[in-house]
Amino acid sequence: MTFLARHRIILPVVSLAVLLAATFYMQPRAMSYFGLNLLFNLAVPIALATIAQMMIIMVNDIDLSLGAFVSLAACVTATFLNDAPMLGLLILLALILSYALLGAVIHALELPAIVVTLGMSFVWGGIALFILPSPGGAAPGWLRTLMTVKPPFAPMAVVAAVIIAAVTHLLIMRSGIGTVLRGVGGNARSVARAGWSVIRLKALAYGLAGLFGVLAGMALVGLATSADANIALRYTLLSIAGVILGGGEFTGGKVSPTGAVIGAFTLTLAASFLSFMRLSPDWQIGAQGAILILVLTARLIFRQKGSEA
């Protein structure tokens, strides 16, 4: 049992630090309150979405509908929550509950989550189109204020990341119920045997995913000020990549909330990094893929070094 293997979190931290150092080297002006805010602003909703995806991956499922769901939450936020706050809140609550219900149904009927969420991505996308057939809506004022607040010492994005990581770490890694939830991913049978209702636990995990998905949609609207039905579709793949970059694994309940937040920030930074390199727009998508591969390669090398030591 080596140090690195025990502390899975070190590798994501190092990846982010290296990428950050490279960014600062290429663009020293980014090393400021304002620069950091610019670099990481959009990372907050992605971090929340990554946490949502992590909840699902924690119980050995995968959510292919997350991007569509975040888009829907964004649409609701930009329309109902803005125009009729009570109704908007109720709708968002209903969305969270429907996620919990989804988790219960997936478990009770032993359905493959990958397919059910695939189907749900059509459903969420359809409802979003229904609410906002064309881009529009407006962010509620308080949300806009919250997302653009300028706290002392550190920019909002960084403060938000620390808060998200701390809250989810306490919830998932430290608390008793979080331990049991991870246990579902590790060995659901033994959790059931100990007298837990796995269906309720799964519903809870999905409900938490729904909660963080809704928060991601709200944060996104707070930054973007308006919404459309496709606003967050790429979050599905980004959130999966973020969980993995953060040291999580697809099976066995091995996840790290702190790592997930860091993974989301690494991905966001990777996108900004490209524009600093003045790459032809043809290659920007490809370079994003390349950076993903690069970071994971580094992780593999560190891991191998770790297991040799």
Added chain:
Amino acid sequence: MNDHERAPLVSLTDAARYFGPVRALDGVTLSVAQGDCVGLVGHNGAGKSTLVNLVNGGLAPSSGTVGFATGGSALEAGVRSVFQELSLCPNLTVAENLRISHSALKGPNWRRPARAEIGQSLDTIFPGHGIDPNAEVDTLSIAERQMVEIAIGFAPRGSETRLVILDEPTSSLDAGIANQLLAHVSRFCASGGAVIFISHMLGEVFQVATRIVVLKDGKVVAERPVEDFTRQGLVDAMGHVTADTADATGTGRDFGTEVVRTDQGLTARKGEIVGLSGLAGHGQAAALARLYLSRSSAWRAGKAPEVVFVAGDRQRDGVLPLWSILRNISVSILPQGSRRGLVDREGEARVAQDWKTRIGIRTDDVANPILSLSGGNQQKVLFARALASSAPVVIMDDPMRGVDVGTKQDVYAMIRAEAARGRTFLWYSTETEEVCQCDRVFVFRNHEISAELTGSAITEEKILEASFEMQEAS
């Protein structure tokens, strides 16, 4: 234990359980009271697991009754089970695993009492265990995991542990640790607890049990105090007559050329049965896995493989669960009969049928799913898979786990016959009795070979000496 109220903790009255047409348990009457240590023995498929599941509330009886002292559920009655297959969450730490089955641990600071409770339980049962309550379970060896599982089984977990069901608890433990457990079971029963102890190791059953219940075909065929049984009588009651085991080994046969030599110094010659022994988890299984992987390829599969592997951990290493018995047997010999890349379907059916009779797989049709077989019979399928291949070297990783006495004797005979025909066997076993069947034995200690024994030098004392020496010194 006359001081204790001898009220039954659990009593079964004519309890039966059917799975479709299969009568897994066919009317059993049994009661377990405080201070009892019931040794439960029987063949594979005799109904032991089903009985255990009725007692711990995992299954409801199809007919008859199962009643608990408190009138409530098995959980309320303080019934705890430690299962044969490992059932911990590998991604959690030892203390977190206790939390799973201990809902009374609440509050923001539940970790400290959890660590203390599991630590204390481990200390009581396995003094000097060296297991860190903060270690993640998947970093522990299989023996350590079994120890943790047993410790969780005995831990009070907020109420009182009254009856602990131990299903093959020593299958992955070496003799020293198994003895610690047996001692604890005796202490636990003496202080008013009760244990149902299931083991294929009859010596252990005789050592701890106050009463022995023999199951056969879903029925209790004998139930008597332990003093009234002899080993032979017990084996007879189970329906098997053991052959004399202690026949001469190491008869000084001449072996052929050396076919295996590893960096560690593990060697084997043609036609030789080489045993690997020592305390469980001291690198034997890893050495065999390395040997297998180095002698076979993940990229090519020739018509004549060099080595085959018989797994002991069936779920992890052996069984292909979606397939029939036939396909499970033939998977290793597919290239041998194939023409232009196509499977020789008649050939594989012939081989499967042949091995079904030779090794005695209890099924009416080899097209049945492998999971329709009991654990022991699944193990026979894995033996058939390996022996059906023509590979000159057979690697066996503790393959007798959960296999009944009769089958063991059959397999021993088969191994000896195959060895006489020039096959080489490398055989890791946690049971000394099995290792004594070998021509040569390597004893492992701390992932290194600490002794090489041949012929008449292969005795339990010598093996134990080589396994323990260092630990006594340190």
Added chain:
Amino acid sequence: MSVLSRPWLWSWLAAAAAFSLTLGLTSGRGAGELGYAALSFGAFAAIVGLGQMLVITLGPGNVDLSIPATMTLAATLALKAMGSDPGTAFLGLVIALAVGFGTGVANYALIFLLRLPPIIATLAASLIYQSLAIWSNRGLRIKPPAGLADFATGRFLGLPNVAWVGLALAIVVWFVLERSVWGRWLLATGQNLRVARLAGVPVELVRASTYISVAVFASLAGYLLASFSGGAALNMGQEYLLMSIAVVVIGGSSIAGGNSNVPGVWGAALFMFLVVSMLNSYGAGAGVRNVLTGTIIIAIVIAASSRRART
């Protein structure tokens, strides 16, 4: 019982239901046209679905997310090489398949050498293929050679040529899975990789060949689709990401691996086309159509799984 318990039956029943519901609106008119269109468009979904099925059979976590990018890249490079010149169809096919082979090798190299989870490896690689396609295409729209376009849109014995290709491929895949040693190896690997390795199955060979197969299938689909629709477009593969996974699972293959279902893939491919045309003909808007498509996918999965649980 034997027929009813077949998991592929459900995708065919659903396709038939969508078919008859659409025709119910026109009281039977246009049945031939609808069936023909379903076979044409379904063929592309079936071809990529067969590839995705092989990958999903490899077991949990195995899925190829680079199918759309591979389709686009193969089609783009093939059309560029052919340059609309007559008699170059075969050259284009060879180039498309070579591109597929290349991306398959690259995907597997990432999985094997970097030990990445296949979802991440194919996701990252697909971004690079996408960039390559954008770079080589440069917004040009090259028409396929006339002969090739005629073949892709033509028919033989009343059925679309592309459907014949898809059908032939399905039969080959079915035969390989049922009868060949490689098929057995694939199914064993999908049930438990470690067990398969310890039983002497060359698991890495199986994995490599599977990831190469899916990419080659995708490149074939891309080549045919570009020929069918008169040129390659950068987003031509987009809908086939979710589609390829959907047809595999609606078709009754186990998402847990080790179990594939060839007829079901075709039934599901037809269904996916028919359900959209059914909703269109009932005048549903985009939002409603999406919601209903999603609901139907989930309903079918539930129906198929509860059926399986009972038998």
